[in-house]
Structure formats: C-alpha cells, structure tokens
Amino acid sequence: MLVCYLTDEPGKIPAIRAALEPRYSVVPRVLGQEPVFAPSGVLMVDADLRQPTCVEQIRHVMADLKTVSERLFVVHRHLHHLMAQAFALGATEVVHNARQAAAKLTQVEAAMRAAETGSEHAPNWITDCGKAFGSMFSAIGQRNAIHLADAETVTAQIVASISQNGLSGWLDNVRKYHEGTFQHCLLVTGIAVAFALDIKFGPQDVKRLGMAATLHDIGKARIPLSILDKPGRLASNEEDIMKQHPLIGYDLLKDIPGISTETLDAVKHHHEYLDGSGYPDALTASEISDLVRLLTISDIFAALIESRPYRVAMPREEAYNILCGMTGKLETSLLKAFRRTALAT
Ligand SMILES: [Fe+2]
Ligand SMILES: [Fe+2]
Structure with a gap:
C-alpha cells in the first residue's frame, strides 16, 4: 500500500x-x-x-x-x-x-x-497507475512539463504491489485493465521491479530501476497512434519513426529538475544490445550500464507477453526461451538470474 x-x-x-x-x-x-x-x-x-x-x-x-x-x-x-x-x-x-x-x-x-476481494472493478492501485500515466502522456501531448511525482507514484505503487503480492497477479491485472503503451510500461516496470527484488537489490536500487522502467518509453507519447497501435508488422518507414522514441523521450526529460542521469541513460539506451546491433547509438557492451542491461531484458520480455486485441499473450516460458536465443545481445548471467522472475507463478 x-x-x-x-x-x-x-x-x-x-x-x-x-x-x-x-x-x-x-x-x-x-x-x-x-x-x-x-x-x-x-x-x-x-x-x-x-x-x-x-x-x-x-x-x-x-x-x-x-x-x-x-x-x-x-x-x-x-x-x-x-x-x-x-x-x-x-x-x-x-x-x-x-x-x-x-x-x-x-x-x-x-x-x-x-x-x-470479489469486486468486478479494477483495484484502486491499477486505476491510480493508469491515471498517473495518463497525466504524463497528456502533459506531453499538451506540451506541458511532465511531473516526476507521477512517475514516482507509479513506481512506488508497483513496488508496493509486487513486494506484497508477487509478479503474477500484477501481470494478470495489468493485462486485464490496460491496453497499448500504458499496458506495456506497467508490465515492464512490474517485471523490472520483480527482477530487482529477486536478485536482492536494496530498496533504493529497486526504486532506481523502477523509475527508469516507468519512464523508458515516454517518448512514444510523440509517436502517431496509427504507428504505435498498428496491428502486425510496421513498414520500414514506420519502423524508422518508431525508432525515434528513445531520443524523443530523452529530450522530453533531460531538463526536468531532479531527473537522474541514469534514468536519462536508460530512456535513451534501452534498445541497445551488447553486440552493437541496437539503436540509437549502436553502443557495445562496455558502454551499456548494468541498469540498462536489466531494463532491456525486462522490456523485451514484457513486449513478448503483452496482451493485444489481435494477438494472444505468449506464454512466459516461450518468451523466456526467445530471450535466451538472442545470442550475444543480452548478458548471459543476468538472463540466467532472470529465469526465476520470468517463470515465477
Ligand atoms: Fe522502447
Ligand atoms: Fe519498451
């Protein structure tokens, strides 16, 4: 709570x-x-x-x-x-x-x-998280400043929920009550927080990773919905637009008082891979921080298990196996540690 x-x-x-x-x-x-x-x-x-x-x-x-x-x-x-x-x-x-x-x-x-218990409505904490994301995304849409307090609210709420009830209930509720980008961001944060707790991060480090996860795709607020919510594969020009979201997110956040450099790094670099095949900067292993490595694993896993109107959510085991097959791109020792989080019931 x-x-x-x-x-x-x-x-x-x-x-x-x-x-x-x-x-x-x-x-x-x-x-x-x-x-x-x-x-x-x-x-x-x-x-x-x-x-x-x-x-x-x-x-x-x-x-x-x-x-x-x-x-x-x-x-x-x-x-x-x-x-x-x-x-x-x-x-x-x-x-x-x-x-x-x-x-x-x-x-x-x-x-x-x-x-x-027994209520048909979304639990209050799920509604609160949706509201806080709504507030951040609409601030961007209206060219207003984002309140870091909204991101802190979501993060604190997710940490509280996962610490008390574990990851599975969180995933089920998020997929039931939220769609699209909000669903994705909430799933990524829940998974990242559960991962951090599983590998025995202290409360401050759990919060650091949680904040980075909450804000990681904030740049998608400026990507047209026709691309963001398009069912199926994107055309190559659409993919180019989509790939701008890490830099857009970085630009939206960089001047906010109190934002940490590691959150900015995570927003900008969560699509980088250890072998240099990621974007936007094609960073290689030594240039990618530990926080970003954890976030990238959580992000890909969340994207695979998302629930979409046109697609059944992939089982968690299958999603984990896909991650393990991404040879050279993700850190092997972290992936091994992630097994427990990915498959926890
Ligand atoms: Fe992203
Ligand atoms: Fe993402």
Missing part, C-alpha cells in the same frame, strides 16, 4: 521510512515545496500545526485531496490540544507516533483488501 507522507521537516523522513518500509511504500513530500498527489492508499500529514503558515499550506493541499479516503495526521502527545485543529483540516484519524501510525495502516490495508 502506498503512503504519501507530507511533512514540514525533511529531517523526519528517514525515521518514518525506517518505521514503515518495506511493508508500505512511502512517498515523502515536503510541504510547500513539492506537489502532492492523491494516493489510493493513505495520506499521512506530520507537520507543526502550531505554525499558521504550515496550517495554511496544509489547508491548501487538503482542498485538492478530498477524494483520499484515509487522511492520517500525526499530532504528538504533548500537543494533544491540536487534535481538533487536525480534524478541522480534514483528518480522518489522529495518531501520536509512528508506531500508532503503523497499527492504523495495518487496519486500512486489511479494509482495502476486503473491499477489493
């Missing part, structure tokens, strides 16, 4: 992460500095309600977050007189410390699971 943690003191973030992760996926936001998104999970507000500026900033943020059903405020015990202020600002629950917050999160999570 995703927890958006809103605070006025960045120094509090490591402690809350230590208390809640890895069970919950914490997305920290500093009040007044970064845009806050509406998670399907929980909004947790931990700020000094004695400060009028702080209260005003929270009031402003809460006006946009009315749809978040669980709004947990942390009010320290010796300041219990501020509880009324917390409820006036929209709290649905007040806790006094991280331990109580963790206990409340357990209850919320159980209630959400119960609500989703």
